[in-house]
Amino acid sequence: MAASASATLGPLVGAIDQGTSSTRFLVFNAKTAELLSHHQVEIQQKFPKEGWVEQDAKEILQSVHECVERTCEKLKQLNIDITNIKAIGVSNQRETTVVWDKTTGEPLYNAIVWLDLRTQSTVERLLNRIPGKNKSFFKPRTGLPLSTYFSAVKLRWLLDNVEEIKQAVDDGRAMFGTIDSWLIWSLTGGRNGGVHCTDVTNASRTMLFNIHSLEWDPELCQFFDIPVEMLPKVRSSSEIYGLMKISSAVKSGALTGVPISGCLGDQSAALVGQMCFRDGQAKNTYGTGCFLLCNTGPKSVFSEHGLLTTVAYQLGRDKPVYYALEGSVAIAGAVVRWLRDNLGIVKSSQEVEKLAAEVGTSYGCYFVPAFSGLYAPYWEPSARGIICGLTQFTNKNHIAFAALEAVCFQTREILDAMNKDCGIPLSQLQVDGGMTNNKVLMQLQADILCIPVVKPSMPETTALGAAMAAGAAEGVGIWSLDPGDLTAVTCERFEPQINPEESEYRYARWKKAVLKSMGWETSEPHSDGTNK
Numbered sequence: 128m129a130a131s132a133s134a135t136l137g138p139l140v141g142a143i144d145q146g147t148s149s150t151r152f153l154v155f156n157a158k159t160a161e162l163l164s165h166h167q168v169e170i171q172q173k174f175p176k177e178g179w180v181e182q183d184a185k186e187i188l189q190s191v192h193e194c195v196e197r198t199c200e201k202l203k204q205l206n207i208d209i210t211n212i213k214a215i216g217v218s219n220q221r222e223t224t225v226v227w228d229k230t231t232g233e234p235l236y237n238a239i240v241w242l243d244l245r246t247q248s249t250v251e252r253l254l255n256r257i258p259g260k261n262k263s264f265f266k267p268r269t270g271l272p273l274s275t276y277f278s279a280v281k282l283r284w285l286l287d288n289v290e291e292i293k294q295a296v297d298d299g300r301a302m303f304g305t306i307d308s309w310l311i312w313s314l315t316g317g318r319n320g321g322v323h324c325t326d327v328t329n330a331s332r333t334m335l336f337n338i339h340s341l342e343w344d345p346e347l348c349q350f351f352d353i354p355v356e357m358l359p360k361v362r363s364s365s366e367i368y369g370l371m372k373i374s375s376a377v378k379s380g381a382l383t384g385v386p387i388s389g390c391l392g393d394q395s396a397a398l399v400g401q402m403c404f405r406d407g408q409a410k411n412t413y414g415t416g417c418f419l420l421c422n423t424g425p426k427s428v429f430s431e432h433g434l435l436t437t438v439a440y441q442l443g444r445d446k447p448v449y450y451a452l453e454g455s456v457a458i459a460g461a462v463v464r465w466l467r468d469n470l471g472i473v474k475s476s477q478e479v480e481k482l483a484a485e486v487g488t489s490y491g492c493y494f495v496p497a498f499s500g501l502y503a504p505y506w507e508p509s510a511r512g513i514i515c516g517l518t519q520f521t522n523k524n525h526i527a528f529a530a531l532e533a534v535c536f537q538t539r540e541i542l543d544a545m546n547k548d549c550g551i552p553l554s555q556l557q558v559d560g561g562m563t564n565n566k567v568l569m570q571l572q573a574d575i576l577c578i579p580v581v582k583p584s585m586p587e588t589t590a591l592g593a594a595m596a597a598g599a600a601e602g603v604g605i606w607s608l609d610p611g612d613l614t615a616v617t618c619e620r621f622e623p624q625i626n627p628e629e630s631e632y633r634y635a636r637w638k639k640a641v642l643k644s645m646g647w648e649t650s651e652p653h654s655d656g657t658n659k
Contacts, residue, residue: 136207138605139163140598141198141215141382142590143191145306146393147223147240147415148172148464150187152194153590154202154212157598157605162585163207166197173237178244178499181237184225187306188313199381209381214603215371216389216593218396219306220415221332224281226292226357227309229302232318235291238306239281242415242457242499246280247508247648249287253280253351262506268337268344270427270436272506275499276455278305279334279351286353301357305329307390308359314387315369322369325359327448328395331438336361338427338438341448363441364391365596367603389597393589394418395440398451399596400588401557402613409545409553411538412589413562416502417459419541420451421549428452432544433504442596442608452548454503454541458496458512459534460562465498466530472523480565482527489529491516493640496533501644504544511647515640531568535575536637542576555579559588566621573621577630580621 137158144151153165168190173181199209222241227234239245250273254260262272271277282303285292295301304312307329312321330336330343335353337344341361348355362368367386391399394412398420401410406424411417420439427436427450439451458465463476473479493516500508514526538556546552555578562568563582573580585591598606607613623630 136163136211138213138598139207139211140594140606141195141212141385142594142597143194143215143217143310144393144587144590144593145187145191145217145219145310146589147220147242148460150190150194151587151590152191152198153587153594154198155591155594157213160591162587164198164201164205165587165590166194166201168193172240176245180240180243182223182240184227184234184238184309187238188310191310191314195382212382212385213605214386214388214597214600215382216391216595216597217307217310217387218391218393218589218593219310219329221305221329221392221394222276222278222281223306224278224285224303225306225309226282226285226295226301226303228295228300229318230300232313235295235301236285236289239285241276242461243281244275244499244508246275246284249280249284250275250508253283256350265334265347266429266436268339268347269334270331270338270429271334273334274506275508276502277332277334279347279353282353283351296354296357299356302359303357304359305332307392311368311387311390314371316372319372323359324362324368326362326364326390327438327441328364328392329390330361332392338436338450362390363444363446364395365389365442365446365600366444367600386600386603387597388600388603389593389595391440391593391596394420394453395438395451396592396596397559397589398422398439398592399442400590400592401559401583402616403557404610407549407551410557410559410588413459413534413558413560413568415459415461417456417534417538419454419538419545421545423450423452425449428548430544430548432547433506434541434544434548435503440596442599443601452545454545456537456541457499457502459537460560461498462494462496462530462533463562465496466527472526479527479530480567482524483531483567486524486528488525489532490520490525491518492521492525492529493637494526494529494533495640495644496530497644501641503541505641505645507645509646509648510644513640513644515643531565531571532575532633534562534568535572536634538572539575539634553578555581558582559586561586569621570624573623574625575630575634577623577627579623582619582621584617584619
């Protein structure tokens with residue numbers, strides 16, 4: 128790039144994309160939406176006991192610093208002036224729960240990740256206090272069923288089980304937040320005036336937020352017995368929350384004073400990044416889990432088929448809130464990571480595609496990766512992972528293929544539910560996320576859905592959505608979200624290549640396997656350290 132590149136580029140926007148398995152910082156051109164540079168760091172997941180999933184909140188923060196630092200270095204090598212970065216957006220893994228001490232700035236326990244199952248007994252105890260033990264009792268207010276997935280239950284567990292947190296709450300030192308809140312508070316000064324806030328999309332995943340009044344719900348806080356003082360202030364997804372501080376920004380002081388002005392839970396960010404601004408537009412993101420969101424416009428639609436109702440976005444303080452129906456699958460990319468880290472049958476994620484391509488079939492083997500129970504459309508916490516249909520002929524290639532097929536079958540289940548709730552079947556599926564680089568997976572997905580799968584050539588739509596929200600914020604105003612100004616996206620299409628009968632036969636077998644995975648666990652611990 129020429130030395131005068133910066134002058135011709137115009138304003139830039141940075142995006143922090145803090146996912147379950149990695150952190151990224153990406154920089155976009157606000158006029159063309161072109162990705163100029165990025166850096167990625169993998170995040171360690173800790174599994175201290177069966178079903179427990181934790182991360183170190185300080186490691187997450189450190190990974191953000193590192194990604195910002197490295198991306199700025201790469202931009203300098205391209206002769207791009209980093210002072211052109213005029214705003215920063217944050218997109219984050221949702222529901223993951225952090226409690227920290229506002230006087231020291233230190234987390235009081237590891238972050239409890241959305242996938243974590245330790246709260247199953249907490250859920251059962253809470254269900255006993257609900258009329259008819261109805262999991263959906265709070266759905267009209269929150270859009271969510273009572274489940275281990277959402278933050279309120281994780282926070283209840285922390286308050287019940289961690290002495291330091293109990294003490295900090297009594298002393299008025301404890302702050303709660305999802306990852307967005309922890310990052311924004313830390314990056315805007317931390318204990319020296321850090322801003323304690325979240326946005327409507329992240330708040331809508333806590334189970335403490337009323338998605339109609341757009342406020343913390345006093346009755347829900349009372350039911351979960353959570354002091355409202357420890358909760359962050361809820362803001363829109365696109366406004367200036369605070370400025371990056373030198374003490375908290377990267378070592379070089381780069382980006383000090385730059386506003387953090389966009390904040391969206393990762394799945395909402397991907398919906399924005401895929402430009403799904405109209406009622407009925409949908410996208411499916413393949414990350415650690417798999418998340419299908421359909422924009423339902425300014426009205427909340429409640430599912431009859433196991434989907435969640437969630438806040439899609441609110442792009443400005445005075446702008447309307449848009450809602451979405453969501454189908455959430457816990458394990459997608461995580462199954463590939465499991466094949467790599469736990470079974471050791473591949474050395475890299477890319478190898479799974481190669482193994483699957485070599486056989487082109489699972490040879491009657493079905494893999495239900497219910498490692499954290501089943502999410503949508505079943506909400507069955509007692510399910511556990513199974514691989515069935517094994518014969519002496521089955522080898523690691525077939526298991527790799529079955530793992531990819533599992534991601535596609537789970538998507539088919541939530542798409543079927545979405546089509547029933549919306550009444551108008553999707554004619555194609557817009558996709559994004561790290562796994563969409565796997566061409567075998569994308570072709571399989573088209574075959575199993577019997578509709579085309581459409582993938583944008585720039586797959587970083589989650590970060591793009593956060594950048595768009597940040598750049599469009601009042602007081603920044605460098606990214607236009609007017610439909611006429613949005614850049615047309617080039618896409619790759621995958622058309623179905625097998626006949627629908629074969630697809631239906633395989634899907635029916637998958638459903639049979641799902642039934643076999645259910646009802647495996649109860650929450651009474653047994654002597655072997657598992658629950659039976």
